[in-house]
Amino acid sequence: MNNSTAHNIRSLISHRIPCRALVLFACAIATAMHAAAQAPAPDSPAIEAQALALLAKLTLEQKIELLGGVDSMFTHPVPAIGLPSLKMSDASVGVRVWGPSTSYAGGVSLAATWNPQFARKLGESLGKDSRARDVNILLGPGVNIARSPIAGRNFEYLSEDPFLNAALVVPFIEGVQSQGVIATVKHYALNNQEYNRHNVSSDVDERTMREIYLPAFEAAVTKAHVDAVMDSYNLINGVHATQNEFLNLELLKGEWGFQGILMSDWDATYEAVGAANNGLDLEMPSPRFMNAQALLPALKNGLVKESAIDDKIMRVLRTVLRYGFLDHAQFDAAESTYSIPDRAIALEGALESLTLLKNDGHLLPLDPAGVKTIAIIGPNAYPAVTGGGGSSWTQAFEPISNVTGIANLLGPNTHVLYTRGLPEASDVFRNTHWDGGIAVAAFSSKDFTGTPETTTVSTIDNASPQGPLSGEKIPRSIRYTASYHAAKAGKYLLLASASPWDGDRSNVIVDGSLLQTPPHAEGQIPPFWMLDLRAGQTIHVVAEYLPRVPGQRFGLGIAYEPDLVSDDAKKFAAAADVVVVSAGFTLETEGEGADRSFALPWGQDALIQAAAAANPHTIVTLTGGVGTDTRRWLSKVPAVLDLYYPGQEGGAAVAEVLFGKHNPEGKLPVSFDRSWDESASSPYYYPVKGGDTVLHETEPDGSTVDFEIPHVKYADKLMVGYRYWTTTGKHPLYPFGFGLSYTSFRFSNLQVPATAAAGSTVPVNFDVTNIGSVAGAEVAQVYVSDPSAKHSRPERELKGFVKVRLSPGETRHVALDLDARAFSYWDETAHQWAIDKGKFVVRVGDSSESTPLGVDLRLTH
Ligand code: BGC
Numbered sequence: 001m002n003n004s005t006a007h008n009i010r011s012l013i014s015h016r017i018p019c020r021a022l023v024l025f026a027c028a029i030a031t032a033m034h035a036a037a038q039a040p041a042p043d044s045p046a047i048e049a050q051a052l053a054l055l056a057k058l059t060l061e062q063k064i065e066l067l068g069g070v071d072s073m074f075t076h077p078v079p080a081i082g083l084p085s086l087k088m089s090d091a092s093v094g095v096r097v098w099g100p101s102t103s104y105a106g107g108v109s110l111a112a113t114w115n116p117q118f119a120r121k122l123g124e125s126l127g128k129d130s131r132a133r134d135v136n137i138l139l140g141p142g143v144n145i146a147r148s149p150i151a152g153r154n155f156e157y158l159s160e161d162p163f164l165n166a167a168l169v170v171p172f173i174e175g176v177q178s179q180g181v182i183a184t185v186k187h188y189a190l191n192n193q194e195y196n197r198h199n200v201s202s203d204v205d206e207r208t209m210r211e212i213y214l215p216a217f218e219a220a221v222t223k224a225h226v227d228a229v230m231d232s233y234n235l236i237n238g239v240h241a242t243q244n245e246f247l248n249l250e251l252l253k254g255e256w257g258f259q260g261i262l263m264s265d266w267d268a269t270y271e272a273v274g275a276a277n278n279g280l281d282l283e284m285p286s287p288r289f290m291n292a293q294a295l296l297p298a299l300k301n302g303l304v305k306e307s308a309i310d311d312k313i314m315r316v317l318r319t320v321l322r323y324g325f326l327d328h329a330q331f332d333a334a335e336s337t338y339s340i341p342d343r344a345i346a347l348e349g350a351l352e353s354l355t356l357l358k359n360d361g362h363l364l365p366l367d368p369a370g371v372k373t374i375a376i377i378g379p380n381a382y383p384a385v386t387g388g389g390g391s392s393w394t395q396a397f398e399p400i401s402n403v404t405g406i407a408n409l410l411g412p413n414t415h416v417l418y419t420r421g422l423p424e425a426s427d428v429f430r431n432t433h434w435d436g437g438i439a440v441a442a443f444s445s446k447d448f449t450g451t452p453e454t455t456t457v458s459t460i461d462n463a464s465p466q467g468p469l470s471g472e473k474i475p476r477s478i479r480y481t482a483s484y485h486a487a488k489a490g491k492y493l494l495l496a497s498a499s500p501w502d503g504d505r506s507n508v509i510v511d512g513s514l515l516q517t518p519p520h521a522e523g524q525i526p527p528f529w530m531l532d533l534r535a536g537q538t539i540h541v542v543a544e545y546l547p548r549v550p551g552q553r554f555g556l557g558i559a560y561e562p563d564l565v566s567d568d569a570k571k572f573a574a575a576a577d578v579v580v581v582s583a584g585f586t587l588e589t590e591g592e593g594a595d596r597s598f599a600l601p602w603g604q605d606a607l608i609q610a611a612a613a614a615n616p617h618t619i620v621t622l623t624g625g626v627g628t629d630t631r632r633w634l635s636k637v638p639a640v641l642d643l644y645y646p647g648q649e650g651g652a653a654v655a656e657v658l659f660g661k662h663n664p665e666g667k668l669p670v671s672f673d674r675s676w677d678e679s680a681s682s683p684y685y686y687p688v689k690g691g692d693t694v695l696h697e698t699e700p701d702g703s704t705v706d707f708e709i710p711h712v713k714y715a716d717k718l719m720v721g722y723r724y725w726t727t728t729g730k731h732p733l734y735p736f737g738f739g740l741s742y743t744s745f746r747f748s749n750l751q752v753p754a755t756a757a758a759g760s761t762v763p764v765n766f767d768v769t770n771i772g773s774v775a776g777a778e779v780a781q782v783y784v785s786d787p788s789a790k791h792s793r794p795e796r797e798l799k800g801f802v803k804v805r806l807s808p809g810e811t812r813h814v815a816l817d818l819d820a821r822a823f824s825y826w827d828e829t830a831h832q833w834a835i836d837k838g839k840f841v842v843r844v845g846d847s848s849e850s851t852p853l854g855v856d857l858r859l860t861h
Contacts, residue, residue, distance in 0.1 A: 043259070043318050051317040055310060057081050063313050064295050067276075068287020072266075073097060075137075075282065075316070082326055083317075087133075091140025091184075092156055093387050093647060094394030095129040102129060102342035103386045103396035105349035105647040107142065108625050110168060111158040111669035112644055112739075113352035114779040115803050119168040123175020123183070125345045130181040132335035136325060137182045137228060140392075143169050143216035144191050144232075146670045147720055148681040149627030150595045152194035152523060155388040155645050156625075159669030160721030160736060162212055163798045166219035173224035180323055180330070185220040187232035187265055189213060189247055190714075193685065194523060194595045198268070199707060200687065201235035204714040210826040210833075212720055218256055227260035227319050231280060233268040235709060238693065242269045248279025261315050266391075270707075271697045276304045281312040288700055338397060343649060350646040350653030352777075355666035356740040360638040363617060365660025365742055366578060373415040375576035376403045377569050377611055378604070379422055380584050385623045387645045389591020396648035402582045402621065405651025409659055417576060421569035421611075422603040425526055428495050428557035428564075429461040435538065438482040438556075442475035448544065452479070460543075462497050462555035474550040480543040484558050486533035491561040493602055496543060496554070497526030503548030508556075511540050523594025526555065528602040564603045565610040573614035580658070581611045584623030584643070598629050598676035605632040612636040621654060626670040627679070630733065642666070663742045665777035665803075667847070671721045672734035680724035684715045722848035723794035737781050737798075737847035743772025743808065745846065747780065750853040752842045758835040758859040762818040766844050766853060770806035777805045780814055780844060783851055784822055788838035793825055796843065796851075818842070823859060835859060 043051075058066075058078065065076050070085065077085035089097045093106035104122055105113075113119075130138050143165050146154045158165045169185065176183040190202035190213055204213065220226040229252060231241040241247060242264045252258045263282040269275050272294035275283065283290040298304040320326055336342075356364065376382075384399035400408075407416045423431070438460055441452035453475075460480055486492060494515070498506035508515045508529070515529050533539065545554045573579045583604045590596040599605070612618045612633060619639040622628065626644065634640070641664070646653055656662040673679040687710030695707045719727060722736035750766040768780050782800035786793050799822035804812045820835065827834035837859050845851030 043322055047318055047321045050321050051314050054081050054083070054317050055313055058313065060296070060299070060306065060309075061292055063309050064290070064292045065287075066313055066316060067281070067283060067290040067295075067309070069282065069284040070286065072285040083320065084325055086136040086320070086325065087330070088137040088139055089130060089133065089135045090391045091138055092142055093392050093645070094396070095126060095133055095135060095138065096392070096394040098133045098135065099337070100395045100397050101133075101337070102339060102346055103394040103399065103648040104346045105353050105644070105650070107156040107392070107645070108146070108154060108158065108669060109349060109353040109644040109646060110172070111164060112355055112666040113349060114164070114667050114669070114801055115352055116167055116171045118349060118352060120171035120175040121345060122349060123172040124179055125342055127176040127179025127181040128335045129337075129339065129342065130176075131179060131330060131332040132337045132339075134329070134331040135181065136323070136330050137184060138176055139184045139230065140186065141169055141172050141183065142186050142392075143220065144187055145213055145720060146626065147192040147716075148685050149670070149673055149679055150598055150676065150685075151192055151625075152590060152595045153388070153390065153592055154625035154670070155590060156390075156392045156592075158216070160671060161669070161798050162215035164669060164801070165216035166223075167801070169216050169220050170224040173220055173226045177225070177227065182227040182260070182319065182323065183224075184228035184230050184263070185217055185226045186230035188217055188229050188241060188252070189232060190236050191232035191234050193712070194593055195686070196710060197233040197593075199235075199709055201238050201709050201711045202714060203237050203711050205717065205828070207826040207828050208714055208717045211718055214251070217252075221252065221256040221258045227322070229258060229260065229262050231262060231264050231268060233265050235695075238695070238709065238711075240268070240270050240274070242280045243271055243274030243278040245278045253279055259315065260319055272700070273298050273303050273698070276308060281315050291700070294700060346647045347649035347652055350649050351656060351662045353644055353666040354646065354653055354657050354664055355642040355644075355668055356639075356657070356664040357642055357672070357734050357738075358634070358638070358640040359740050363619065363638045364658060366658055368410055368414070368659050371410065371414055371577050373417065373576045374406065374410065375417045375572035375579045375611075375615070376406055376582065377419055377421040377572060377579060378582040378607060379420055379601070380586065380621070380623045381420070381580070381582035382418055384648065384651055385584070385586050385645065386647050386650060387587060388585065388625060389587035391592055393587050393591070399648040400651035402580065402651045402654050405653070405655040406580065406658070408652065409655035409661070417572040419566060419568045419572055421566055421581075421607045422564055423559075423566070425495060425497055425555060425557075426461055428493070428559050429497075429555040430459050430557075432459055432484070432557035432559070434458065435483040435485050438480050441479045441481075443477045443479075444475065446476040446546065448477045448479055460554060460556045462553050475552065476547065476550055478545045478547075478552065478554070480545070480556060482541050484539050484541060486535065486537045486539070486560075488560060489533065489535040492531045492533050493559045493561055493564065494529045494531055494541075495526055495557050495559070495602060496528070498545055498554050504553060505546045505548075506554060507544045509542040509544070521597045521599070524597040525589055525594065530561070561603075561606050565607050569607065570610055570614050573611040573618070576615060578617040578619065579611050579615045580619050580621060581608050582621045582623070583608060584621070584628070585625070586623070590624055598627065600628050608633040609636065619658065626668065627673050629675060631674065642668070660742060663774055663776040664739065665741060665779075667737050667739040667779045668734055669736070671725060671732040671736045671848075674733040678732070680719050680721065681716050684713055687712050718794050723797065726848055727795040731849065735847045735849040737779070738849070741772075741776045741778065743770055743774045743776040745769065745776075745778040745806070746771050747844050747846075747853050750842070750844050750855055752855050752857050754856070755858045755860055757861065758823070758837050759820045761820070762822070762857065763815065764800065764818060764842060764844075765813065765815045767811050767813050768804050768806065769811040770808055773808050775805070775807045777803055778846060779803045781846065781848070781851075782816065782818070783843045783845075783848065784818065785841040785843065786823065786825075786836065787841065789825070789836045791825060791827070791836070796848065798848070837861065
């Protein structure tokens, strides 16, 4: 495809005719909601006619074939009518699946930029990267709310705030779709944890859904006109997303007027008739349920109507026609798979997102001339950690690690000392000295029954398993029994590795007591515990391992914590002028399919403590989807820089920020909690005890299966993140919206009308001045409070923000509008958005807890 073809496709997408009779109902509801949003316009009559003509050529069997994906990442083609197979790829941080690609600072990093213009740019780049790879459908963005710091996929999503998510997702989607690529907003909906994601029901009241969990989806549909939506794995109020009438039919396709394709997440369909009748258009990655075997009889019996199938096919056909996929190949040789311009955008995202959390004594920025020797230590220092694990992970061409980025910036005259500083898990397993070895009992049963094969081994290492593992008796359950003698008093790390990615499970019992995986460590990989042992104490350890598939992928080891940190790490830290400890999570410890620990991965607390003890100029960089336990070392280090997952240029951006070539400007998109216990959702994160229900669903072969459904009650309701902190008057470690700069800003002259009619747009005006001596960017945040509300509301809510870039001494006037939704809440009795007239307060500042300006506003009839 040449440029002009691409241009034609892009202009075709924006040429939809305005709201007409077909969607009048949806438009009327949107207006009644006081929403600034508008339902998307339907396609032109020409597209409608063409789609109907194509539909008429399809047999019922061909239609049904179109309801399921093929080859994991494609839709079904129908060559007879010229319908191509649409190629897909994930998503928010890079176009993965089809070889190496640019890995951007996406997801939570994008949210930390607080920059809608950058979101548009990132969307456009991902669109171009998609076209270069022949990709028609990009399986992103993910917009689920970061309800808890341990949710495994927070890093892929955006923030804890619905307004910020909506403000970023709209330009992102517009950017992707402007390139002739379909964007897919996901995971619809309430998929806020990885814990038991196929079976868990998120039980949420409608007000909480409408105010917190749905606005980003709503904006994606009504404002960005997203052309695909992906249903999530979980259940919502007891009904799986893929067969949820309320979410799919009433809201998405009804009230919001969604006209695109509603697909399932991969293997998130659980029943044929339920899915077919409740809005699912496309079952991915294959038609396990929505196939001829299940649907033809259902159609015959009247359980499913052919009009429901036609509606699904029409959505696919209209979308394909709208994008011109019938006329042109998607592959565009005018774009690059290895793109030099992309690198600049990847760097821009990283620079805009890195968030400086602590900078005591103005240690930063460092003067490159004053650093003769720098120690860069830690598991995340090298190689580069670009993204978290799972389906978003993108193999970058040449990712820049912190070591490389800093060394490049400093040049040949500075000494760079690098060490990982900690052993690998397999080193811990191999180096553990078990008293008298480990007795292994390997059972061919799955429950430690029957006569085991037994042996004794010296260590248990998942990388090089030992023991009775061959022949017909491949073990299905293995018990390891051993003793460990603690030579010195102190903290010991007990490390066990059973891969949750593979579905393996294990229990560890010490001196007869089961070591509970603490709730906040769910899915932690590998699990670890700290034991306080006396000098000379011997402990008795039993590990019970249940591999999901036969075999042995288990490791077990114990290490004295002070011995974990390598000698060279201590030596390097002491010898250097300055130390950068690169700590945090990686794709192995944070990712899709499991939640992660609130604690840093094992050994890292000790590493930071050791570095700080050796050198007072110790800076910590943290990688992760926000929020980790810093209590053991925070007071001992002068500076902390949060990197989130900065993409392939991360190391270059870290260097620029540490050495003042770039003034940090990222702002926390998620409250940074002190501890898991303090986080607002922690009491309600796991399913209610004894609250399981049973769900009967019909399998593809017609048999009925009963699922145990655990229920997570979102009893924290609206009290998510800063809403909780500001309403309770308590304080997190670092608040939502917070981030330091090398300069300072002043807010002044806030002007808001004293009164305004409820439902009207309210103008907000103020000034921001850079009162420091270097250029920098500030995010001016506007929060609205409703102290006279009849219904209880969060103390304040973000309703506007602007990023301003200012030279020293420069003042910028900011003008923005607050629409009716900024003052509204969801009235559960009236089932609509409502405004309680009376007093409101509009506040302006640089975080949810720092709003130096505030004025009252009275909303009247
Ligand atoms: C993920 C989706 C992703 C899909 C295809 C699933 O496991 O949940 O987000 O788009 O895989 O890779």
